[in-house]
Amino acid sequence: MTLQHDPGQARPFRVMKFGGSSVGAADRLFQALDLIARERQAGPVAVVVSAMADTTDRLIAAVDAAAAGLAADPHVDAIEALVLGVARDLTDRLQRAGLLVHVPEDLSPAISELMRPLRQLLLGVGLVRERTLQTRDLALSFGERASVLVVRALLVARGVDAVAVDARDWTVTDDRFGQATPDLGASALQLGDLSAAWSGAVSVHTGFLGRTRDGRTTTLGRNGSDYTAALLAQILGAAELQIWTDVSGVMTADPDLVLEAYPVAHLSQAEALELGDLGMILHPRTMAPLIEARIPLRVRNTARPADPGTLIDVVGTRDERHPVCVVSTEDLALLDLETRRRLGHERIGERALRALANAGVPVWVGTSAPRDRAFAVAVARQDAARAEAALSAEFGRNTDGEPVELAPIRVRQPVTLLTLVGEAMGRTPNVAGRFFGALGQIGVLVRASAQGAGERSISAVIDGEDTATAVRTVHAAFNLAAQEVNLLVLGKGTVGRELLAQIAAQQQALASNQDVFIKLAGVVDSKRAVFDPAGIPAAQWDVRLQESHVPPDISALLERLRRLPVPILVDCTAEDTSAVYEAALACGIHVVGANKRPLAAAWPIRQGLMDMARKRHRRWEYETTVGASLPVIDTLKGLVRTGDAILRIEGSFSGTLGYLAGELSRGVPLSHAVRDARARGYTEPHPRDDLSGLDVARKALILARELGMELDLDAVAIEPFAPPEALGHDDLERFFLALAGHDAAVAARIERMRQGGRVLRYLAQIDPAAPAGVPAVRVGPVEVEPDHPAARLRGTEAFVAFTTDRHRAYPLLVQGAGAGGAVTAAGVLTDILKIAMSLRGR
Numbered sequence: 001m002t003l004q005h006d007p008g009q010a011r012p013f014r015v016m017k018f019g020g021s022s023v024g025a026a027d028r029l030f031q032a033l034d035l036i037a038r039e040r041q042a043g044p045v046a047v048v049v050s051a052m053a054d055t056t057d058r059l060i061a062a063v064d065a066a067a068a069g070l071a072a073d074p075h076v077d078a079i080e081a082l083v084l085g086v087a088r089d090l091t092d093r094l095q096r097a098g099l100l101v102h103v104p105e106d107l108s109p110a111i112s113e114l115m116r117p118l119r120q121l122l123l124g125v126g127l128v129r130e131r132t133l134q135t136r137d138l139a140l141s142f143g144e145r146a147s148v149l150v151v152r153a154l155l156v157a158r159g160v161d162a163v164a165v166d167a168r169d170w171t172v173t174d175d176r177f178g179q180a181t182p183d184l185g186a187s188a189l190q191l192g193d194l195s196a197a198w199s200g201a202v203s204v205h206t207g208f209l210g211r212t213r214d215g216r217t218t219t220l221g222r223n224g225s226d227y228t229a230a231l232l233a234q235i236l237g238a239a240e241l242q243i244w245t246d247v248s249g250v251m252t253a254d255p256d257l258v259l260e261a262y263p264v265a266h267l268s269q270a271e272a273l274e275l276g277d278l279g280m281i282l283h284p285r286t287m288a289p290l291i292e293a294r295i296p297l298r299v300r301n302t303a304r305p306a307d308p309g310t311l312i313d314v315v316g317t318r319d320e321r322h323p324v325c326v327v328s329t330e331d332l333a334l335l336d337l338e339t340r341r342r343l344g345h346e347r348i349g350e351r352a353l354r355a356l357a358n359a360g361v362p363v364w365v366g367t368s369a370p371r372d373r374a375f376a377v378a379v380a381r382q383d384a385a386r387a388e389a390a391l392s393a394e395f396g397r398n399t400d401g402e403p404v405e406l407a408p409i410r411v412r413q414p415v416t417l418l419t420l421v422g423e424a425m426g427r428t429p430n431v432a433g434r435f436f437g438a439l440g441q442i443g444v445l446v447r448a449s450a451q452g453a454g455e456r457s458i459s460a461v462i463d464g465e466d467t468a469t470a471v472r473t474v475h476a477a478f479n480l481a482a483q484e485v486n487l488l489v490l491g492k493g494t495v496g497r498e499l500l501a502q503i504a505a506q507q508q509a510l511a512s513n514q515d516v517f518i519k520l521a522g523v524v525d526s527k528r529a530v531f532d533p534a535g536i537p538a539a540q541w542d543v544r545l546q547e548s549h550v551p552p553d554i555s556a557l558l559e560r561l562r563r564l565p566v567p568i569l570v571d572c573t574a575e576d577t578s579a580v581y582e583a584a585l586a587c588g589i590h591v592v593g594a595n596k597r598p599l600a601a602a603w604p605i606r607q608g609l610m611d612m613a614r615k616r617h618r619r620w621e622y623e624t625t626v627g628a629s630l631p632v633i634d635t636l637k638g639l640v641r642t643g644d645a646i647l648r649i650e651g652s653f654s655g656t657l658g659y660l661a662g663e664l665s666r667g668v669p670l671s672h673a674v675r676d677a678r679a680r681g682y683t684e685p686h687p688r689d690d691l692s693g694l695d696v697a698r699k700a701l702i703l704a705r706e707l708g709m710e711l712d713l714d715a716v717a718i719e720p721f722a723p724p725e726a727l728g729h730d731d732l733e734r735f736f737l738a739l740a741g742h743d744a745a746v747a748a749r750i751e752r753m754r755q756g757g758r759v760l761r762y763l764a765q766i767d768p769a770a771p772a773g774v775p776a777v778r779v780g781p782v783e784v785e786p787d788h789p790a791a792r793l794r795g796t797e798a799f800v801a802f803t804t805d806r807h808r809a810y811p812l813l814v815q816g817a818g819a820g821g822a823v824t825a826a827g828v829l830t831d832i833l834k835i836a837m838s839l840r841g842r
């Protein structure tokens with residue numbers, strides 16, 4: 001039922017509702033008054049207000065105190081002080097802003113007079129030591145009534161004609177105190193009689209309140225002020241309902257869990273109804289009047305009125321890339337029932353839901369197994385014991401009196417109901433696959449699931465401890481915001497510095513073109529660390545690190561990193577970081593490593609790390625450990641996955657030694673070539689690790705282990721590139737001096753090769769079928785003929801040849817730059833992007 005508009009009225013009403021946060025402080029209420037004044041200039045306005053800030057909680061405390069025989073007046077005094085304090089502060093602010101048109105009335109007598117019957121009511125409660133729902137509703141009404149007095153008086157003082165309206169005078173309800181239901185027809189008649197006296201003024205209504213036909217005060221329950229506003233909009237035939245609150249619209253997720261959550265611009269009323277069922281935004285009962293009257297709703301931010309907020313209307317948006325909302329309903333319990341035989345003509349789910357309804361236990365979700373042999377139901381955790389008792393009683397015997405073969409009820413708590421809501425889901429394929437796939441990627445177990453027939457939502461029950469990670473992951477997988485990844489970079493040597501430079505250069509392009517935002521959370525070197533969860537500008541990491549006095553406590557840093565979206569540990573060191581990897585993987589952090597040592601550690605350690613990554617469903621990417629940015633490991637994994645038999649692997653795995661061999665062939669002395677290679681960033685921090693062949697041996701071992709060969713480093717036959725006696729010095733200058741002592745002998749060897757038409761290369765050879773007594777993995781200097789693939793290498797080029805069952809006659813070659821900070825860093829960045837893209841389902 002809708003009131004007839006005044007024929008002279010230029011525009012239909014707009015209803016504005018302001019919540020407790022919008023009227024409970026002078027700065028917010030100042031903004032609310034300004035919004036009302038502006039809207040009034042464009043047409044007729046009706047306003048609904050809630051109780052100020054914590055007023056409702058104080059009123060409940062006052063009633064509880066009185067019923068317990070304790071003093072209730074201090075609570076009432078605090079309410080009076082809050083209300084009058086806000087009015088006084090706002091009056092001063094209006095005066096300073098030059099917005100006072102009339103001298104504001106002194107509200108002290110009016111508020112004192114309003115609170116007098118409340119004090120009397122509480123005195124009566126204290127005398128009888130009893131509180132009823134009816135008494136509680138009457139006490140709660142004083143919060144909204146005080147708000148209306150203040151808002152109306154200050155609007156008038158600001159020059160806006162306004163009238164106070166007690167919604168009890170028009171909202172006719174039944175007598176279900178605490179959860180009353182309005183009678184639309186009777187309420188419309190009452191409002192019609194009242195509205196004639198408004199005479200174009202802004203009507204300021206109490207929210208949340210109603211009255212029975214015999215005059216008893218009622219409240220409308222959760223979101224009651226929103227419900228009042230929706231009823232008012234329906235009866236007035238409003239053009240729009242505006243809900244002004246402390247957020248800039250309906251968010252894509254809980255901002256406390258997802259820092260990158262953002263407001264959805266446009267929702268359909270059906271979507272809003274789904275969200276309301278989950279306790280997000282408006283209660284479904286509040287949405288009903290708007291749906292019936294086809295009235296659009298806008299959710300706006302009082303503190304940021306320029307923000308567009310969220311529009312909720314009949315149509316919604318047809319954009320297939322429309323973002324969806326991820327709702328996490330926490331602190332639930334999941335009860336699993338399972339039978340060993342059918343229960344007769346009634347299904348287990350029907351009986352379970354009926355039993356819970358009879359016990360007064362609200363159900364969040366219930367889902368049945370095929371043929372109804374099992375049923376899972378999620379309830380509030382506080383109701384779990386009551387629910388278990390009701391179900392046990394229900395299924396003690398079958399409907400025919402026979403015992404039921406019911407397995408013991410399993411109760412899992414706490415759990416979270418994770419729900420994806422979006423209108424476009426019914427028009428988009430593979431939503432369920434992406435939803436469950438995203439959870440599977442991070443190792444989150446789905447305890448139960450459900451999807452509505454309306455295809456606007458899909459839900460999964462997950463363990464409570466996985467809530468934050470799951471919400472962030474699903475949000476990233478479905479929404480338009482760039483996937484955020486957070487890096488903790490270990491090491492600031494050649495590769496580390498180059499990686500950070502590449503991130504700084506590519507950060508904006510990756511966010512714009514690849515929907516990936518790489519955030520540098522921390523950098524660690526051997527002496528200090530810097531960490532900032534808000535992100536360190538990639539161009540400022542060096543300065544921030546130098547200014548830091550924080551020692552590198554890796555355990556503490558990992559604990560902070562794990563709390564951020566998509567945490568990744570990036571290892572650009574050459575140390576044995578196996579223990580760091582284990583700690584990172586154990587607490588749910590992905591790992592990207594250019595460091596060969598953890599992969600070349602003792603077999604049980606390496607396998608333990610691999611098992612940990614699988615168990616925790618975390619990615620460990622290490623492509624750059626062999627061949628810098630060349631896709632050597634990915635190629636090998638592809639061959640193995642597709643069932644090809646690897647017969648032999650041969651290659652120049654070290655671009656560094658390839659470069660040195662080329663320099664020696666040009667006549668450059670060994671010591672000079674090594675010093676130059678180190679200056680160019682081609683070698684390990686100590687070139688001995690390259691010249692000893694140990695670095696190549698580790699790479700060969702990594703590839704051999706990818707084939708399943710259970711070898712340790714001592715099983716690799718190693719011949720150094722340089723004479724062993726020159727490699728025993730830790731001090732670099734003494735090392736280079738010793739190396740120079742062999743320059744002449746090395747030069748003579750190179751000359752003999754040249755005369756024989758051969759060239760020097762340092763090769764690794766892996767033979768999975770090597771006979772007993774012959775090393776399956778060998779590395780060392782080899783004199784190769786001109787037609788050998790390695791003979792064509794130039795500079796820091798590396799190559800790997802895979803001879804397989806399918807590539808027997810013509811081995812599969814991977815060739816390219818195999819050393820250098822830039823190419824290795826590019827490979828590390830590629831591995832980081834692999835993880836980010838996998839979480840976006842790409």
